[in-house]
Amino acid sequence: MVRKGIPVKKLFADMNDFLDKEIFVNGWIRTRRDSKAGISFIELNDGSCFKNLQIIVEHSTPHLKEIIKKINTGCSVGVSGVLRESPAKGQPIELDARDITIYGEADPASYPLQKKRHSFEFLRQIAHLRPRTNTIGAVTRVRNQISYAIHQFFQERGFYYIHTPIITTSDCEGAGEVFQIITEGEGENFFGRPTYLTVSGQLQAEIYALALGKVYTFGPTFRAENSNTRRHLSEFWMVEPEMAFADLEDDLNLAQDMLHYLISRVLDSCKEDLEFFRKFIDKGLFSRLEVVATESFEVITYTEAIEMLKNSGESFEFPVEWGEDLQAEHERFLTEKKFKKPVAVIHYPRTLKPFYMKVNDDDERTVAAMDILVPEIGEIIGGSEREYRYDVLLEQMRQKNMNIDDYQWYLDLRRYGSAPHAGFGLGLERFVQFITGVQNIREAIPFPRTPGHALF
């Protein structure tokens, strides 16, 4: 049986409980420094937290003097010793090694990770080793905290977690290109009809919202769009809450509460990781997060946004005209220059949005949609009140030339016990990007899939 180590995180959190006592730790070596006559310093990281544990190895012990020669960056070890206050600056505690077990060596001549900064492009090529770096380790812990907090947020508010299908038969009109399911033997006929990887769980979530009241899905989604940018993935995770008996205002409030909650939780729980991002990736990280965690969003209508852009005095590459979609440059102006905080743009022209969005009562040209835009990333949440009136929905589907037969089940929800309902979608990786400041979304997911790239 493998001897269990005390997590480094626990050693730092409760150091007084362990001082001057014999303890055991497991982990991977980050660096080794040999120093003047007979002492080596090794930095051990076990992934439990950002910090390394400094281990002191006295060469006066013949046994250790032999072992230390094999200890290089990347190797895995178990160390027993006495935890002491560190006499030197840089760390409060250190482990005075009595014995070291090497589980797995790492040949320094070929081990790709060095004790220095690597480019993210290089690390992506060794995606199986990059979680051992400071940055990817920290991103992974933050992503975990966000995922956990998402469940907590919705569970605390009475939402039920539902699992919507990965394999679907609808292509959720307007959500981009789809991957089709083909089997080696049956071709596309395995299910007796064409099937696709889901682009969104929303339509199925609506089914359960109109039965359980408040639900959310949280899972992978797939887009076959040939878009190669630092903000797009072919496989990404989405959180999609759906509420019955709710309108656009409820939807906005939920989205705002959620963002406040998630950011606050990460600020509380991942201080060291965030401090690393502030230091090496984004100097303004904390002020940016504080703004989103505490302030209410600026809410403006699409029509107001168009007016603001027209009167801004800015020269835009793309035209600003009512009925035209907001371009990235327009969104950036609103979030980064005009308001300098998240902006919710509501009531878009119905021609720009999918069939399921509710047509506004007071202005039939627009739908009860919302896009929440944040600085740097752009759209992070998209949502709407859903059209719950059978006749209006049917008319919308006809106008968009949809195959009505494929959506009888969806229309049934409006035929039997329909109710006002609303929901939104949050792209998890974009949110991770926003929180950590990593420039490329490929650093926000462990195994990024993009056009032409699928490792492992």
Add this chain to the structure above:
RNA sequence: UCCCCGGUAGCUCAAUCGGCAGAGCGGGUGGCUGUUAACCACUAGGUUGCUGGUUCGAGUCCGGCCCGGGGAGCCA
């Protein structure tokens, strides 16, 4: 898919007008009385992405291709 930039040692990058391909880090060896990406000395390490062309001579100029990055579109 379009536009722009790039590809030189294991990594990060230099190489002036077309004229002997270099440095730091990493590796190896040796040194150094507690180091903080330790430090000092020595040392090994190259098909300059591939391909065709121009030239006495190409890392450098031209064509084609491959790969990477940034921006745009599409979207979350």
